[in-house]
Amino acid sequence: MPWRLMRFALSREHPEGRMFRTYADLKDSYDVVIIGAGGHGLAAAYYLARDHGITNVCVLEKGYIGGGNTGRNTTIVRSNYITPEGVRFYDASIKLWEDLSEDFDLNLFYSRRGHYTLAHTDSALRTMRWRAEVNKHYGVESELVGPEFIQRELPMMDMSCGGHAPVLGALYHAPGAIARHDAVAWGYGRGADRRGVEIHQKTEVTGISVNSGKVHGVQTSRGFIHTEKILCAVAGSTPRLLSMVDLQSPIYIHPLQAMVSEPTKPWLNPIIVSGSLHVYISQSARGELVLGASLDPYELHSTRSTLDFTEGLSAHILELFPFLSHVKIVRQWAGMADMTPDFAPIMGKTPVEGFYLDAGWGTWGFKATPVAGKTMAHTVASDSIHPLITKFSLERFRSYALTGEKSAASVGH
Amino acid sequence: MKMIACPIQGLRPVSEFFYWGEVLDSPDPDTCTDQEWADYVFNRNGVAGIKKEWWCHIPSNTWFVAERNTVTDQMVRTYFYGEDGRC
Ligand SMILES: Cc1cc2nc3c(=O)[nH]c(=O)nc-3n(C[C@H](O)[C@H](O)[C@H](O)COP(=O)(O)OP(=O)(O)OC[C@H]3O[C@@H](n4cnc5c(N)ncnc54)[C@H](O)[C@@H]3O)c2cc1C
Numbered sequence: 115m116p117w118r119l120m121r122f123a124l125s126r127e128h129p130e131g132r133m134f135r136t137y138a139d140l141k142d143s144y145d146v147v148i149i150g151a152g153g154h155g156l157a158a159a160y161y162l163a164r165d166h167g168i169t170n171v172c173v174l175e176k177g178y179i180g181g182g183n184t185g186r187n188t189t190i191v192r193s194n195y196i197t198p199e200g201v202r203f204y205d206a207s208i209k210l211w212e213d214l215s216e217d218f219d220l221n222l223f224y225s226r227r228g229h230y231t232l233a234h235t236d237s238a239l240r241t242m243r244w245r246a247e248v249n250k251h252y253g254v255e256s257e258l259v260g261p262e263f264i265q266r267e268l269p270m271m272d273m274s275c276g277g278h279a280p281v282l283g284a285l286y287h288a289p290g291a292i293a294r295h296d297a298v299a300w301g302y303g304r305g306a307d308r309r310g311v312e313i314h315q316k317t318e319v320t321g322i323s324v325n326s327g328k329v330h331g332v333q334t335s336r337g338f339i340h341t342e343k344i345l346c347a348v349a350g351s352t353p354r355l356l357s358m359v360d361l362q363s364p365i366y367i368h369p370l371q372a373m374v375s376e377p378t379k380p381w382l383n384p385i386i387v388s389g390s391l392h393v394y395i396s397q398s399a400r401g402e403l404v405l406g407a408s409l410d411p412y413e414l415h416s417t418r419s420t421l422d423f424t425e426g427l428s429a430h431i432l433e434l435f436p437f438l439s440h441v442k443i444v445r446q447w448a449g450m451a452d453m454t455p456d457f458a459p460i461m462g463k464t465p466v467e468g469f470y471l472d473a474g475w476g477t478w479g480f481k482a483t484p485v486a487g488k489t490m491a492h493t494v495a496s497d498s499i500h501p502l503i504t505k506f507s508l509e510r511f512r513s514y515a516l517t518g519e520k521s522a523a524s525v526g527h
Numbered sequence: 528m529k530m531i532a533c534p535i536q537g538l539r540p541v542s543e544f545f546y547w548g549e550v551l552d553s554p555d556p557d558t559c560t561d562q563e564w565a566d567y568v569f570n571r572n573g574v575a576g577i578k579k580e581w582w583c584h585i586p587s588n589t590w591f592v593a594e595r596n597t598v599t600d601q602m603v604r605t606y607f608y609g610e611d612g613r614c
């Protein structure tokens with residue numbers, strides 16, 4: 115480290131500012147209470163303050179900011195979904211992502227890499243073609259590419275996968291990107307804080323008070339707060355929060371695990387996903403390989419990780435990249451994914467007046483952080499559902515109007 | 528690896544099993560309302576706790592009920608459907 119930089123680091127004159135303030139006490143009441151300081155809750159707070167001038171807001175977090183799925187995900191950002199409502203929504207998110215570092219004046223390491231979803235079977239190829247056409251129709255850059263193209267771009271990949279699952283083609287999505295997840299929470303947190311929003315860590319919501327169908331306040335581990343508007347953005351804890359207001363939902367919780375390898379020199383630019391092998395891989399700015407797979411097979415409200423997962427994932431990654439056999443795994447972890455039957459989120463208003471929901475983010479919600487914050491802020495501020503999220507209402511499970519995102523969301527996240 | 532007690536095969540590794548969600552009572556499709564049916568088909572009790580679930584030992588195709596703590600992942604007991612005198 116250059117001496118000059120060292121001196122700067124030790125200087126009392128230029129201390130690095132805190133990302134957000136801490137408050138000794140909660141106020142008696144707020145215009146809006148946001149439960150959960152993950153990316154989604156903080157983004158909603160940011161846009162409420164910045165775009166709607168609503169700043170008498172607090173964000174309550176039972177742990178620390180970004181300590182939920184926001185800080186546990188594998189940070190893939192893409193918009194190559196299969197339903198029109200999904201493609202439009204995630205594409206709006208990508209447009210926000212592209213300016214976010216500048217908005218925050220904070221480097222999010224947002225890195226556009228290109229994203230391949232490999233097809234090893236005819237039926238997978240058909241789904242890729244379908245997705246490419248829907249994407250192009252909505253102006254999203256996606257195309258079906260053949261084995262020659264893939265081999266040229268990824269010479270280090272074994273195109274035959276050890277001879278038993280040859281790659282027949284891929285959906286190539288140029289805007290596919292990765293970002294630094296913690297920085298996203300910090301950037302939104304700092305931006306909201308600077309505009310007057312209070313962030314309270316280590317403050318758990320333990321009950322919600324509803325009077326004749328309307329939100330009246332929240333009970334927390336640090337006392338009661340009056341409010342008429344609550345935004346619930348708690349991902350893996352959603353069923354528990356919904357039970358506090360007596361709402362039913364189809365959300366079920368399964369763990370999703372991931373792991374990273376020791377750092378290697380940069381050799382893998384794009385993000386690679388294989389639905390058939392149930393794996394995906396990318397290389398972070400630090401050189402670590404970030405590796406993931408599909409959801410754990412049964413319900414569990416825990417962030418434990420398992421050896422079965424590491425073994426299975428490693429075996430499949432070696433089919434694609436046999437030369438990685440000497441690379442060591444250095445960390446593994448899990449998050450609790452709030453899954454929905456149609457692999458789309460549940461957002462907007464609920465039958466309880468003043469109780470707004472941002473949930474059902476399962477394994478795919480990191481990329482939606484900016485657009486979810488923006489559309490939920492609009493919905494809370496105006497009490498009217500933002501046009502981009504009307505198809506994602508809780509009501510769809512009463513009116514049998516599900517979306518069909520599974521083929522585009524199940525492994526690729 | 529985690530082991531599960533199949534009522535016929537005894538303790539077997541979890542990778543030999545298939546999970547099929549909570550045991551739910553179906554309303555009568557001929558008499559229930561569309562809302563009751565939607566509730567049965569889609570809604571789930573997603574809150575953590577000790578739950579009664581369908582599991583299957585795949586190699587022997589043995590379907591059974593397991594009572595499992597969904598926070599600690601401990602199996603409380605396993606038995607055939609109807610054998611607990613309640614379901
Ligand atoms: C391993 C893994 C990989 C993933 N990979 C991707 C990916 O590549 N791309 C992608 O788009 N998505 C991915 N996801 C999904 C993504 O991480 C989530 O959907 C997203 O981060 C959800 O953000 P959130 O802000 O809604 O929730 P969270 O970040 O989980 O925040 C919710 C917060 O609520 C708090 N909370 C809970 N209960 C209470 C309470 N009672 N009171 C106060 N606070 C409470 C929690 O402590 C938590 O901090 C992945 C998820 C996992 C687990």
